[in-house]
Amino acid sequence: MSLSFSIVALFIVATVVWLVASRRQSLPCPVWLRWCVELDNPFARNNRAAVILDHLDLEPGMTVLDLGCGPGRLTVPAAQRVGPAGRVVSVDLQAGMLARAKEKARAADLSNIEFVQAGAGEGKLGRDRFDRALLVTVLGEIPDRPGALKEIFDALKPGGILSVTETLFDPHYQSRQTVARLAAEVGFRERGFFGNRLAFTVHLEKPVGG
Numbered sequence: 001m002s003l004s005f006s007i008v009a010l011f012i013v014a015t016v017v018w019l020v021a022s023r024r025q026s027l028p029c030p031v032w033l034r035w036c037v038e039l040d041n042p043f044a045r046n047n048r049a050a051v052i053l054d055h056l057d058l059e060p061g062m063t064v065l066d067l068g069c070g071p072g073r074l075t076v077p078a079a080q081r082v083g084p085a086g087r088v089v090s091v092d093l094q095a096g097m098l099a100r101a102k103e104k105a106r107a108a109d110l111s112n113i114e115f116v117q118a119g120a121g122e123g124k125l126g127r128d129r130f131d132r133a134l135l136v137t138v139l140g141e142i143p144d145r146p147g148a149l150k151e152i153f154d155a156l157k158p159g160g161i162l163s164v165t166e167t168l169f170d171p172h173y174q175s176r177q178t179v180a181r182l183a184a185e186v187g188f189r190e191r192g193f194f195g196n197r198l199a200f201t202v203h204l205e206k207p208v209g210g
């Protein structure tokens with residue numbers, strides 16, 4: 001067996017073990033890989049921050065949740081779009097990710113961002129307070145996905161939109177069918193779909209009166 005074959009086989013086994021383990025406990029994208037999260041993958045246009053935010057029609061004054069914000073790839077441009085009258089609440093499990101996001105917010109001279117270190121489903125999001133929510137390549141890293149989606153549902157205002165983005169390049173990729181099933185279970189209604197299997201964004205609405 002050649003050395004290169006052994007390395008590839010080892011990599012595949014390690015990825016599978018990691019994926020299976022992350023179904024049972026929280027194994028988020030490591031902080032040392034945050035540089036990789038910040039790159040705009042040229043093969044996944046639909047995972048670019050500007051593309052995701054363009055679909056979402058953010059307006060000045062809106063309140064936005066960026067759950068699993070990582071190093072702030074979407075947080076900073078979202079805060080610029082909602083302006084000083086709006087607010088972005090950026091939540092992540094890991095202090096190292098939040099530290100990088102804060103650094104970028106300072107460099108962009110933004111004071112309309114609230115950073116919260118917490119896990120999805122821990123009950124820190126409140127109720128009926130967000131116009132929009134972002135969940136970009138995060139869902140597959142959350143062990144209790146139904147619990148996390150229910151928490152986001154409750155935190156959105158009636159008529160509010162959750163934007164979920166998934167890309168095949170992410171080892172925690174969730175298919176469109178999986179996202180649709182989990183979302184429907186907590187009461188979301190699909191309002192839009194952009195992209196393809198390589199990278200897609202789905203818009204999920206909390207119905208008025210839901």
Ligand SMILES: C[S@@+](CC[C@H](N)C(=O)[O-])C[C@H]1O[C@@H](n2cnc3c(N)ncnc32)[C@H](O)[C@@H]1O
Nearest residue numbers: 028029068069070073092093097119120136141
């Ligand atoms: C692949 S990164 C994506 C970061 C960002 N959304 C982006 O697209 O640039 C996933 C992020 O989700 C965070 N995360 C994973 N599980 C989480 C959980 N249960 N609650 C909150 N954040 C979580 C990780 O710490 C990591 O920063």
